[in-house]
Amino acid sequence: MNSLGNPLPRIVLTEAIQTSRSTWRDRTIKKLATPPLLSVRPLQPTNNARLFHTSSSIKRTMEKSVGESANSWLGHRGAAAFDLRSDTMTTPTQAMLSAIQKTTLLDDVFEEDPATINLETHAASLTGKEAGLFVLSGTMGNQIALRSLLTQPPHGVLTDHRSHIVKYEAGGVSSLTGAMITAVAPSNGLYLTLEDILSRVVLGDEIHSCPTRVISLENSLNGLIMPLDEVKRISKFAREQGILMHCDGARLWEVVASGAGSLQDFCQCFDTTSLCFSKGLGAPIGSIIVGPKRLIKHARWVRKSIGGGLRQSGVVTAAARVAVDVTFGKGPNGEGGLLRDTHVTAKRVEKLWTDLGGKLEYPVQTNMVWLDLESLNCTSSRFVELGNQVGLRLMGNRLITHYQIGEVAIQRLTSVFERIAAEKDERAQGGNRKAQQRSQYNSKL
Structure with missing residues (x-):
């Protein structure tokens, strides 16, 4: 029935039209066939020197991956797997694409x-x-x-x-x-x-x-x-x-x-x-x-x-x-869905940051983590730069751990956090050395 209460016309396709549509659909599906996902070797987050030493190759790999995936429907763990800027970066899954075809x-x-x-x-x-x-x-x-x-x-x-x-x-x-x-x-x-x-x-x-x-x-x-x-x-x-x-x-x-x-x-x-x-x-x-x-x-x-x-x-x-x-999830409370795990990941990211002495702008209640970058003497531009070096897409001080973020991304983010903390310590040590030098100089006067 349509909005006026009248019965809908029955659509009858001739055999020729059905065959034509089937052929067109098969060709389209073949063109949109999903390429194999980029294989990324897991990184050890504690080995910062090695991670950032190879950052150029990682960046080239990311650019190649993004270039290939920007026009591809990769779905789960696809183009969004290393993008923490927003949950709008999520890409449609194979199940969604299958539903579109049907x-x-x-x-x-x-x-x-x-x-x-x-x-x-x-x-x-x-x-x-x-x-x-x-x-x-x-x-x-x-x-x-x-x-x-x-x-x-x-x-x-x-x-x-x-x-x-x-x-x-x-x-x-x-x-x-x-x-x-x-x-x-x-x-x-x-x-x-x-x-x-x-x-x-x-x-x-x-x-x-x-x-x-x-x-x-x-x-x-x-x-x-x-x-x-x-x-x-x-x-x-x-x-x-x-x-x-x-x-x-x-x-x-x-x-x-x-x-x-x-x-x-x-x-x-x-x-x-x-x-x-x-x-x-x-x-x-x-x-x-x-x-x-x-x-x-x-x-x-x-x-x-x-x-x-x-x-x-x-x-x-x-x-x-x-x-x-x-x-x-199919229930009114999100039963059986994927969102609850993203909240667990956000809490994990929170702990990784605070264990290094970092603070937060807001408490973590869902899948967003708002870092107080100044608490570790880091700027937004430096944070984004460090992310780029290890193949992560970051923006400002907000991280969103949507459901297509993978374990490798969290490992890389850990290395970024550790690098920020190390740079703060290096600046502090440098400041202490300068203070000691000034003190020694003044004592000789």
Whole structure:
């Protein structure tokens, strides 16, 4: 049945067309055949001199690997195996590619594609919501959701000052909704509390101010978890005041995998939630908005108005469904998935760093490790440089231990940490020698 309740036309392929499609598909699969993964010899992290002595050859190997894999679908332990910059670097697996090859190819603007409908229905079921809408990105998901919640100005959105909608969505809230953002710094340095909300929320109808119509919370934010109890407190207050709630849940999967609560526990606190498939879950493209049917119906309209309507969307939604089932897990709490192990790896990286005297900017709660590089007298540029020397892709002081990071990458990262600590000691020893020389010189005067 289509969106109007009419039966779908039955598609009958002639034998010639079927044969032609089969031949085309076979040729395509042959062209996309996965090359063998690069064989990397495990390195001993304690042998720093040898590791950095051979860094040039490692770098050449990495460049060769990246060059070959940039246009190849390598999947698990592929192009992302040595890339700790972001979980967006994850690449689709063979299971995802197989699902793409077998997917349905009907028109989603007409709401007729089975693979897309299946994904949207499944996401709604997992989150305890009535309906879902597939979108191309997390930014699109947030912007469509907020545009659907905000229908008439004056209206304001209250959110964390570090949130994605404030810093990384090109001012989309103001340009698409005309809303004013109230950006709030959490008093505890980690996550917003109800007390933070109360200090900045705009209530009433005083005409000189812009009333708060939506509270948007991001969970996780910088890898930090907003506890379920705090989310419930804020949600209860918002509903009492007639304020709508949106969750930027691009990494809510990680929060759930940590054991902080189920998808339904968190999503029931919000009117709309956006969830990303292409970060830690590893799908190539896409996010989803979940919420009540009336809001999702309006969101579909908004999506169309900004050019987000897709035709044969099954080629991406099929991969996203595999990402949910395999990487997150088939249960609402991430049972049987791969995310929990990434949190263990993050804690391991934390210990490797702190055992050398390093400090952290934030506690490690999911799969993000925020290094305080200054605690070991290291700059961001030096950190990235040392990573390049051993074939690691690093950025700033944030490390994300997504599920495609391999053991060899952790060994190489260990050697980078040890090199940073050694350089600090060398500078300290050099400083002590200079101090001794000055002291000896002064004593002779």
